[in-house]
Amino acid sequence: MKYEVKFLPEGKRSTVAEELPLMAAALKGGVDLANICSGKGYCGKCVVEVIEGQLSPLTDWERKRIPPERLARGYRLACQALVRGHVVVRVPDQSRVGRQRLVIMGKEPPVALKENVEKVYLELNAPTLHDPRADDERILQVLSAKGYRNLKVDYLVGKALPKVARAGGWKITVTILGKREIINVQAGDTTKQSFGVAVDIGTTKLAVFIVDLLDGNLVFADGIMNPQIRFGEDVISRLHFAAQGEDNLKEIQRTIVGGINELVNKGVADTGIKREELYELVAVGNTAMHHLFAGIESRSLGLCPYPAGLGRPHDVKARDMGLDINPSGNVHLLPNVAGFVGADAIADILASRLHERERLTLLMDVGTNTEVMLGNRDRIWSCSTASGPAFEGAHIKCGMRAATGAVEKIRIGPDFEVTYKTIDDEKARGICGSGIIDGVAEMLKSGVIDTSGRMILDNHKRIRDRNPGKEFILIFKEETASGKEDVVITQDDVREIQKAKAAMYGGYMTLMRKSRFKKENLSEIVIAGAFGNYIDPESARTLGMIPEMPLDRISFLGNTAGSGARMCLKSLDARSEAWRIAEGIKYIELAVEAIFEEEYINAMYMPNSRLEEYPETVAVIRAPKVVRRYVKR
Secondary structure: OEEEEEEEOOOEEEEEEOOOEHHHHHHHHOOOOOOOOOOOOOOOOOEEEEEEOOEOOOOHHHHHHOOHHHHHOOEEEOOOOEEOOOEEEEOOHHHOOOOEOOOOOEOOOOOOOEOOEEEEEEEOOOOEOOEOOOHHHHHHHHHHHOOOOOOEEOHHHHHHHHHHHHHOOOEEEEEEEOOOEEEEEEEOOOOOOOEEEEEEEOOOEEEEEEEEOOOOOEEEEEEEEOHHHHHOOOHHHHHHHHOOOHHHHHHHHHHHHHHHHHHHHHHHHHHOOOHHHEEEEEEEEOHHHHHHHHOOOOHHHHOOOOOOOOOOOEEEEHHHHOOOOOOOOEEEEOOOOOOOOOHHHHHHHHHHOHHHOOOEEEEEEOOOOEEEEEEOOOOEEEEEEOOHHHHOOOOOOOEOOOEOOEEEEEEEOHHHOEEEEEHHHOOEOEEOHHHHHHHHHHHHHHOOEOOOOOEOOOOOOOEEEEOOEEEEEEEOHHHEOOOOOOEEEEHHHHHHHHHHHHHHHHHHHHHHHHHOOOHHHEEEEEEEOOHHHHOOHHHHHHHOOOOOOOHHHEEEEEOHHHHHHHHHHHEHHHHHHHHHHHHHEEEOOHHHOHHHHHHHHHOOOOOOOOHHHOOOOOOOOOOHHHHHHHHHO
């Protein structure tokens, strides 16, 4: 039996089989509905209001995540409520992903052009009875005389060669990939048109850049949310989906390829570039995104010891990937370091020049996961920490992604009065990552919470007691987009931020201790990544997310993963450099490090438990009993 589900206010309709969740209908119908935990129920972000229809009974997750007053009004979690009849639901603003703010560009150092693609114009003699050589032999002989020896001709080029050569009157341009293969042949002189594509496949966002390979100039840049989000907003959820079978792996691969093609086609339309003149694509992403894009069996990434299936650089034909560039073109994948440190981290290092710095530098790519890299020209250590879920809204009561209406900046003044700014200056719908960091830091500085994270403010209009703990009201419901619920930071929210920041700082401290550097050796902090671009460094330092350091020695480089991808598109030397970086990195798996556990517990304090390290920040009160109680819990 199949039933129709109607989603208000848009009126979108979707038909699904009985006993499938409302979320399945939303995904099928293209409804804007958050799906952070990939249907497991624990994030509580896919709340919908049931107007009419039959659904399965409430689940335990729904009772935990939806307040009793909302349950009484018919609110359900779309991932938990199963369809048992025709249903009409309303999607509240706070349950929508919205128009995501994406950081596409990042700092890109200059690189000497040494492209993998060359174009050569030829004027050939037509075949005669005295010279009946095959068309490909005629071309290859002339090219050999020019120094291009032992070339092969791509099959699709060979198919088109007789027609193109004659249409051009034997005046043609051949495109050569890597001095080894002819991947295109065109009538006339087209040596002035040669382009490539760089792609950054982030867990949250997808960025595509079109680059002129002749001069290295960027001619198009755009991004969208990674369309794989419908399979789950975190890496593990997507790996779990792909591991269910070959069909699932193909579906999730087609989804990301479709997103890349969407942006490539937009770039082609905007610039007038011919698709056949997009000769090469260089892609970076974390190891999971890399594998899912390439269609590589990725089950092992979710299982200890989390090995990557493909670590070395790899090249594949564009047509084998289904990409909308020249079908004979090349797709180059940068190397991975480990299961949780991938090609995007290599691109970060390449663009930040971490591997060339004389003094010790900390590089953090803050996103769904935070890659932490510590080193200089002598050696680089790396690890990955699971910091992003809290910063991107998961487990935060009013958390949401950085989209329209998200609170992004917060200040708490005298008498605990709150001033704030939202994205696009719209009415508040929730709090994004930069906002929650600001909020907790301001709560610490103003005395709403103590250094153990416990809410200590009482008898104030902004504090209320709720099960299981207190809530601090940032924005009263009358000021919000919904007009029905306050935007709050709960005691549990503070704990989630403590855990996220402790993971980041614990990762850094583990690398410091494993590399045997001293804290005074650290000269600079470099923060990369889309999310990192919006963090207030003072708030991050107050919480202890990053080491104590003067603000003028903390820099933000934006999307350096995309920058590194563009560098490797333009330069074969950059690709060789990327491989040398990958080979030289010392990866530390935090899951097996006792040091990390110790530092993680220390960093649960705000800023952390080591008083002597924080002369400029809020004084730390040692409270070992409080910390032990929390850790035990």
